[in-house]
Amino acid sequence: xxxxxxxGVAMAISESLAADSRLLLIGNGFVxxxxxxxxxxxxxxxxxxxxILVAPVSxxxxxxxxxxxxxxxxxxxxxxxxxxxxxxxxxxVVNEAANVHYMSGGQTTAPxxxxxxxxxxxxxxxxxxxxxQAMLGQVPGLQVLVPGGADDxxxxxxxxxxQSQNPTVFISHALLLGETGELTPGAPMLPVGxxxxxxEGRDLSIIASSITVPRALEAAQSLERDHGFSVEVVDxxxxxxxxxxxxxxxxxxxxRAVIADExxxxxxxxxxxxxxxxxxxxxYLKAPVCRVAVPDxxxxxxxxxxxxxxxxxxxxxxxxxxxxxxxSTMRRPV
Amino acid sequence: MTDLALDKLYGFYExxxxxxxxxxHVQRLAAKGEVPGFPHLSTGQEAVAVGVCAHLAAxxxxxxxxxxxGHVLAKGSxxxxxxxxxxxxxxxxxxxxxxxxxxxxxxxxxxxATGVVAGNLSxxxxxAWAAQALGDGRIAVVFFGDGATGAxxxxxxxxxxxxxxxxxxxxxxxxxxxxxxxxEEHSKVAKVSAFAAPYHLPAETIDGNDVLVVNAAAAxxxxxxxxxxxxxxxxxxxxxxxxxxxxxxQRYRSKEELAAMKEKDPIDRLRAHLTQRxxxxxxxxxxxxxxxxxxxxxxxxxxQAARPDPATVLDYVYSQPLSTxxxx
Ligand SMILES: Cc1ncc(C[n+]2csc(CCOP(=O)(O)OP(=O)(O)O)c2C)c(N)n1
Ligand SMILES: [Mg+2]
Numbered sequence: 001x002x003x004x005x006x007x008g009v010a011m012a013i014s015e016s017l018a019a020d021s022r023l024l025l026i027g028n029g030f031v032x033x034x035x036x037x038x039x040x041x042x043x044x045x046x047x048x049x050x051x052i053l054v055a056p057v058s059x060x061x062x063x064x065x066x067x068x069x070x071x072x073x074x075x076x077x078x079x080x081x082x083x084x085x086x087x088x089x090x091x092x093v094v095n096e097a098a099n100v101h102y103m104s105g106g107q108t109t110a111p112x113x114x115x116x117x118x119x120x121x122x123x124x125x126x127x128x129x130x131x132x133q134a135m136l137g138q139v140p141g142l143q144v145l146v147p148g149g150a151d152d153x154x155x156x157x158x159x160x161x162x163q164s165q166n167p168t169v170f171i172s173h174a175l176l177l178g179e180t181g182e183l184t185p186g187a188p189m190l191p192v193g194x195x196x197x198x199x200e201g202r203d204l205s206i207i208a209s210s211i212t213v214p215r216a217l218e219a220a221q222s223l224e225r226d227h228g229f230s231v232e233v234v235d236x237x238x239x240x241x242x243x244x245x246x247x248x249x250x251x252x253x254x255x256r257a258v259i260a261d262e263x264x265x266x267x268x269x270x271x272x273x274x275x276x277x278x279x280x281x282x283x284y285l286k287a288p289v290c291r292v293a294v295p296d297x298x299x300x301x302x303x304x305x306x307x308x309x310x311x312x313x314x315x316x317x318x319x320x321x322x323x324x325x326x327x328s329t330m331r332r333p334v
Numbered sequence: 335m336t337d338l339a340l341d342k343l344y345g346f347y348e349x350x351x352x353x354x355x356x357x358x359h360v361q362r363l364a365a366k367g368e369v370p371g372f373p374h375l376s377t378g379q380e381a382v383a384v385g386v387c388a389h390l391a392a393x394x395x396x397x398x399x400x401x402x403x404g405h406v407l408a409k410g411s412x413x414x415x416x417x418x419x420x421x422x423x424x425x426x427x428x429x430x431x432x433x434x435x436x437x438x439x440x441x442x443x444x445x446x447a448t449g450v451v452a453g454n455l456s457x458x459x460x461x462a463w464a465a466q467a468l469g470d471g472r473i474a475v476v477f478f479g480d481g482a483t484g485a486x487x488x489x490x491x492x493x494x495x496x497x498x499x500x501x502x503x504x505x506x507x508x509x510x511x512x513x514x515x516x517x518e519e520h521s522k523v524a525k526v527s528a529f530a531a532p533y534h535l536p537a538e539t540i541d542g543n544d545v546l547v548v549n550a551a552a553a554x555x556x557x558x559x560x561x562x563x564x565x566x567x568x569x570x571x572x573x574x575x576x577x578x579x580x581x582x583x584q585r586y587r588s589k590e591e592l593a594a595m596k597e598k599d600p601i602d603r604l605r606a607h608l609t610q611r612x613x614x615x616x617x618x619x620x621x622x623x624x625x626x627x628x629x630x631x632x633x634x635x636x637x638q639a640a641r642p643d644p645a646t647v648l649d650y651v652y653s654q655p656l657s658t659x660x661x662x
Contacts (some may be wrong), residue, residue: 056484056520057451057512085450088485123370123422125433127449297651300642301433302422303370308644 001185005147006037006177008154009115013077014044016161017051023161024069026062027055027079032117034177055079063089063114067097067167070112077161083118083171084130097167098141113160113168119211119262120310121174126298133210134263136169137239137272143168144239145192148213150181152196152237155189164192173211173262195243197250201232204320205250205257207273209236212260212292212311219260219316229324239269244276248284251277255286258319262311265293287326292319338546343608346384346545348621350601353380353404355629356413357576360403360420360434364580368637370422373434376404378543378575381600382507383408385548386475386568389556395445395465395474397458400435401507401574402447405477411439414632423639430642431650451512452478452485455504459494462502462565473501473559481512483526495565496533503555504530504567507542509574514586527569535565542570543600546607573598 003011010031016023028045031037045052055062059080066076080086086093093114100110120129136144143166147153153172160168190196198213199220208216213235220231234250236243251257257277261270270291277289294309357375364373376383383404390396390409398405406416411427419426420434427439435449445461448454458476465472482488483506495502506526510517523529530537536558541547548570555566573595577584584592596602605618 054515054519056515057481058484058486060486088450123433125371125431125436125449127436127453295648297648300431300647301370301428301436302426302430302642304641304644305422305430305647308647 001183002180003150003154003183004034004036004177005150005153005172005179005181006031006034007040008150008183009157009172010037010040012154012157012161014041016158017044017048020075020162021051022074023051024066024074024076025052025079026066026076027081028052029079029081029117030115032172032174032177037177059085059088060092063092064096066112066114067092067100067110070110070167071100071108075111075161077113077115080114080116082124082128083116083132084128086114086116086132086169087130089114093142093167093169094136094139098139101166102141109165110167111165113157113164113170115170115172117172117174119173119175120294120299120306123301123303123306124174124299125301129299131263131294132169133171133239134268134272137242137269141167142240143192145170145237146210146239147172147237148176148208148210148235149198150179151183152235154183156192156237159189159192171210176211176214179214190237192238193241193243194237195246196235196237197232197246198235199231199233201230201254203229203231203254203256204324205232205234205247205254206260206316206320207234207236207247207250207257208260209239209269211262212316215311215313216260216316218313219320222313222317223320227321229320231320236269242272244280247273247276248281251281252284255284256323257285257289258316258323259289259291259293260311260316260319261291261293263293264296265291266296268293287323290319290323292316338549340613343604344617344621346388346549347601347604347608347618348625349384349408350380350545350604351622351625352413352629353383353407354601355626356407356417356633357403359417359629359633361576361580363421368421369434369580371433371435372579372581373420374401374579375576376401376574378595378599379507379509379572380404381545381548382477382505382542382570382572385545386503386505386552388549389552390443390475391472392442394443394472395458395461396443397445397454397461397474397476398437398447399478399482400447400449400451401479402435402437402477406437406439406444406447409439409442409444411442411444413629414635415439417633418636418639421636422641423636424642425636425639452482452487455482455491456487456494459491459498459500459502462495462500463498466501471560473503473556475503475505477505477507479512480506480508480510480517480526481520483529484512484520489529492530492533492535492567496535499564501559501562502565503559504565506567506569507572508569509572511574511578513578516586525569527567530567535567537567537569539569539571542572543598543603545600545604575599
């Protein structure tokens with residue numbers, strides 16, 4: 001069946017509320033302004049109203065309450081709405097949730113899921129456009145899920161809500177909410193921690209996550225159609241855990257890599273992938289890797305400025321052509 | 335309160351209309367897809383901005399929320415540059431970088447709106463501290479919504495302001511909602527002014543839809559703050575006649591509630607007051623007409639203004655170039 005990303009989120013929440021009476025929702029946004037998904041979610045919000053807490057604008061305390069409830073044996077999902085607002089909750093997410101298990105020497109766990117609607121959403125300007133995954137990737141103890149399709153949104157959120165024992169940040173993207181994908185009811189999910197080959201190819205690997213997945217797929221199509229290249233697209237699905245093996249395997253096959261990432265260029269997800277390729281995959285590379293990421297500037301309000309920064313399919317194509325047209329062997333400096 | 339000079343009353347009337355009409359254009363053009371993002375209108379809440387800013391000098395500091403258009407205009411910023419910012423043009427207050435939720439007009443004391451609820455309450459405390467340290471007679475004012483009281487930093491800032499006896503006026507626009515959640519659903523504390531008492535911070539709850547009431551209360555508060563008597567809080571009870579943002583379907587408000595808001599309209603109330611005083615309707619209509627054409631001209635000019643050049647996207651990240659080597 002065809003579902004949208006937002007519907008996947010709504011279904012995962014509804015089904016999880018029904019499946020586990022310990023699950024508590026703090027806040028009730030979760031699907032942004034997507035009205036179809038809201039309609040899907042509403043029956044569950046009504047049915048399980050006693051486990052849904054109306055949230056004041058108190059991100060710090062809400063996140064902490066979710067952590068505490070989880071430590072005390074419940075399972076909690078905290079809606080932190082726009083990704084940038086996780087900063088109001090950072091002290092609890094980063095310095096409490098992530099450390100609870102470690103600092104207690106394994107005595108306590110916090111199976112809480114923080115839901116964030118992050119990303120460059122079109123005119124969100126600097127304060128509503130953050131991509132938070134790279135920052136969170138710097139926090140051992142947190143799982144960071146960045147699904148790039150409706151199927152994964154459904155499966156991975158449901159896994160986080162029902163099965164994960166670790167604190168998780170589930171990152172949706174405002175512009176992914178309407179993206180549709182095929183979901184086979186009852187089909188097993190690819191485990192969290194495995195990247196997904198969204199498209200197979202021989203000449204180049206595009207490594208993508210979250211919003212850059214559909215854009216990478218579009219780029220791959222046009223590279224094939226307009227330039228005759230066979231392009232593989234690797235969807236990372238999660239930043240922590242990070243499936244380095246699948247990335248390396250893909251690049252071992254293609255010999256070339258473009259990393260499409262909506263984080264800032266410096267210290268971003270793309271930087272981590274590039275470092276992995278430099279450390280463990282140099283022998284496979286026929287050309288230097290290319291990061292197609294967002295320049296190190298806050299996201300501006302005005303659309304032509306924002307467009308200049310956006311990681312579009314066209315920019316991925318341009319990065320790919322650079323890599324594809326680079327010399328067939330990497331030269332060592334003499 | 336009623337002994338205000340007529341020109342003052344006409345001045346209020348004009349300012350209320352300026353904001354109302356300005357935001358009417360924002361709404362109209364948003365519907366046509368000309369306004370990027372989700373602007374938040376202050377329609378129905380204009381009396382707070384006008385009544386408070388009437389007591390501020392250009393160099394007094396104003397910090398504002400995501401619902402900032404009214405504050406910025408009432409502080410005296412140029413409607414053209416303000417509108418140009420809201421539609422993302424190079425001539426905008428922030429050269430198109432900020433937008434509706436991040437209006438800044440530093441030369442005019444508008445230190446910044448913020449898209450983060452409660453994001454700049456403590457910044458206002460810092461500015462107030464600076465004003466006090468410099469002894470230049472300025473004060474700082476921070477406008478925020480009732481929703482912001484859910485944030486810890488609101489309470490922390492009340493404490494700081496009280497502890498440091500800052501020249502700071504907290505102005506809460508209590509419109510009864512934080513987004514789609516009513517005040518009753520997000521707090522057991524009905525009055526925001528009640529939060530001030532434990533910090534020994536004088537506070538009052540007033541009718542924020544009567545510009546004369548706001549004007550009188552703000553006059554007293556500002557006078558006291560300027561005299562060095564420390565911070566104050568004004569809770570202005572008001573009502574947002576528009577949705578939370580332009581496009582909000584407003585399913586959370588009943589028809590009765592929406593119908594009742596017409597009586598709360600601050601413009602109607604000031605007009606009724608003036609009419610009662612026997613002021614001629616023709617005078618008021620003349621003001622409306624003049625403001626309408628002034629605002630219309632600013633909006634049309636802004637619509638013609640150039641968009642920022644994408645080549646400049648890396649500008650303004652740092653105020654001093656980042657340098658990897660120390661320069662002599
Ligand atoms: C830290 C943070 N959390 C959540 C939001 C989303 N948000 C935008 S406006 C708003 C409600 C604010 O209510 P209030 O302070 O009463 O202002 P009003 O909109 O009523 O003027 C919320 C929750 C935000 N902008 N910032
Ligand atoms: Mg409010």
